[in-house]
Amino acid sequence: MVVRRRTVAWEGELRPLLSMAGSVPPYYREVYEAICCKREDRVQRNVFHTLLNRTELPTAVQNQIAEIIECKEEPISRSVLYKALVLIAFAQQGKQPSAKLLENVTQDFPKPELGAPGELEAVRMQAQANPILVCRSLPELMAIDTVEVELIPEKKGLFLKHVEYEVSSQRFKSSVYRRYNDFVVFHEVLLQRFPYRMVPTLPPKRMLRVDREFIESRRRALKRFANLVARHPFFSEDELLQVFLSFSGSDVQNKIRESFRGVGDEFMTCEIATTAKDLLPPDIQAQFGASRELIRNIYNSFHKLRDRAERMASRSADNATDLLLFGKELSTLGSDTTPVPSWASVTSNTWGLLRQALRGLSVEFALLADKSAQQGKREEEEVVEKLSIFLDLLQSYKDLCERHEKGVLHEHQRALQKYTSMKRQMMSVTVQSKEPLSVEQLESRIVQQENAILNMELRNYFSMYCLHQETQLIHIYLHITSHVLTAFIDSQIQGHREMCEVWNDLKPKLGCLLPNGTPSPPVSPRPGAWHNPSTFFPQ
Template sequence: MAGEINEGSVPAYYREVYEAICCRTDERVQVEVFHRLLQRTDLSKVVLNQIAEHVDSADGFLSKLALYKALALIALAQQGKQPSPKLLENCIQELPKPLLGEPRDLNALRMQPAQEDVLTLSLTLDRLLARDTVQVELIPEKKGLFLKHVEYQVTSQHYKISVYRRYSDFDVFHEVLLQKFAYRVVPALPPKRMLKGVLTSVSERDFIEGRRRALCRFLNLVARHPFFSEDELVKTFLTFSGSDVQSKLRDTYKKTGDEFMTNRIATQAKEYLPADIQAQFSTSRELIRNIYNSFQKLRDRAEKMAERSKENATDLLMFGRELSTLGSDASTLPSLASSQSTWGTLRQSLKSLSVEFAVLSDKAAQQGRREEDDVVEKLNLFLDLLQSYRDLCERHEKGVLHEHQRALHKYGMMKRQMMSATVQPKEQGSVEQLESRIVQQENAIQTMELRNYFSLFCLHQETQLIFTYLPITSHILGAFVNSQVQGHKEMGDVWNELQPKLGCLFGGNNGLKPPI
């Protein structure tokens, strides 16, 4: 077979050896594993060095074809020939089979590549935030045939496209996302409408705005998730401009199934888990619970501060209006007061002050919006992520673990029935049927055990994701300090401009020391 080695030109044994020693998470063979393979031959060290020199392994790995070439050289050397690429080029017969033993016995040579730790997420917050930024804007209400509905314009910075979505589209997207990534943190959606019968001071307009903000946070967390961001479901929701995005999303999910079915290491997850995974999980869960409680209190305080800024804006505006009303009073002063009082002059000055107080009100309102957008929203974003982690922990315990225990209980009952059937003879058909059910249950239990370990594997990674997001605390504090500095400076500038204008109200004191 003159020419290059390829997949179809090698004996089946070559492929079996490759499958036995290649990395589980890589399609290549680690150099250390290859050297161990060479040691299984009866060749001299000189010949082994010659074979190694003819095989490309500069980056610490052998490709599949490089391994095939090495196996051919080993086989030729074992036949007493000098191993060289030229010898392979002139080989016109089927490549010989090297004497290395049964492929299944070579599994022990395999090593996990040291530089690839599939359990650890090598991410930073900046890299996560740079994945995408999604804007969700409210489109003016449209009236359908029977009911009016709210529509949103969704714009992805990553895909550079805008699409239009209704709440029901978000609902279906969340549903299929949770089905596919049941073992990951999937943020919850805000409620579709205000709960009936619940006393609330929130107006419908405020509720719709709050829901828009929550949908925006949901999409940003999803679009930045290391396992969601490039998924076809996310891409479809952010880019599909057809008429029925809901059917498109469901069809996309049906084609792939859940993550357990598509993840290449799902069935091997147990091998990558640390021995104390349960203890780590318990410790991390408690720590994250405490972090959640603290951030919730921070958010509540930040909301109150933003609300106070808005209230301050209203109070300043009303204060100015009252001054204007007072100054606009054109009532004639009685003769008793007009001779000595300066009220007439003061009254004219008061009217002009309402302009400055309107500016102060506007600055206070801007301060409130900054606190809401830059501080409260960032706190809510992280709280949404923390809450989704808590939901994930519950799904793991009440879902996978509970189903596994229930399956084991059912299996135990079947085994007892089988033992009873052997003691008390029954019809052959019913016994065979019971045996078949037991086999099916054993397979189901095995699958559940694999899913349980994969769930723990994902949970371990999602815990890392939470800690990757923790530096957002510095972003929040920076935004808080900056908003206060900017707000106080802007307000201070207006107050300083207002101060000299008070001179006419307090004689020659220029407004600095009112004579009281």
């Protein structure tokens, strides 16, 4: 019902654009007829995304068009597709897509360059005939939703303090309060609904000796978990996610359990579950083994990268602390009020001049400390967190592979062993010519076991089907590497540039510390100084 109201609302928005039926070019109708699903009289989202990719427009422009028409949650109607075609045509002309462009369209609809309708029908058939393919890019996945998880002021229970989080979703335009145990229930039900998908793990609860650092680390981990789930191409379409992110009642745990009690897992609800075998490549087992080995190696390398990035961010923070303390010590020296003995200042007032100069240096060192701290924070948020979210995804893939082997495969093997045992027992009973009732009971049990084996085989193939898709998802997320490296390089450039500016501002202030501007002696000996020791002690 909600979906229908939204569609009607969009068509109402487009009515001024489409008020003159004769102004819609035949090409627009031909495109719609070529790519729409005949059964639903709508364009499926994966078909539309394939059409967008065909335009060869930059990914950012494609995302803008998809965002303007809001094609994230439902199939696309005729009028909304016409709106998208207008934006595509303008973008191909070099114009920036925007809702305002549509307001200026009256009679002359621009024609997008998409190819002949016959070619577009092939696009639809290709997209619909290959449901095993995940036709999404990393920017498209990121655009599905952005979830923020923030700490709210600490509350006290009857006996223990507990931490609460404000969870907000851009997609659902919602903001709700959640406790850690709410995440636990959501995770449990999600795993029951999607046992053959990559379900990220939750951070540990750790009830005893919970300090501020642990709470912040857990908040970041919960945010990564929420975004990975919200941006998953299959989780994002399930009602369970919407309940968790938008239900504002007092007991979300009970709401989740009651709403999805008795609902089968993905195998029971997916239309193609029983035909998944026909969609798999013939060498799927070999591909699975190779992919698992590759992703294990990728995980190990990214784990080391994340550890090094954490150490670099930590060093920036430590450097900030050292610079601040260095400046404070200079300030302490400059503020020393101990009287200077007269015999020590007979020929010069070095200590007085030095104190005056040192008092002013602490400000610059505080600024240096601030710049170093900012660099450490940038690297923590933009480098370490991006590496961590990819590692969380890789870990969930490893967990999925273990579930596949220890769950589906082992259950299938046990069912086959049980079936073999029954067949032997049946043969023994037949040979010994026992009572007909015993034979009938065994036959009934064998039939039941055959059905169980068939179900296990179908689940095994569906599990491989899901693994195939989840492997594609891992490779889509591999593009995060370029984002990580770009963020790291930009942070280093910005940090060194800002620090260099402060150091350059600081250097002229040292002039008063040197008598008559005399340069300081070199720390290391000059070339050839070893042959002339007197150069170490200038006269």
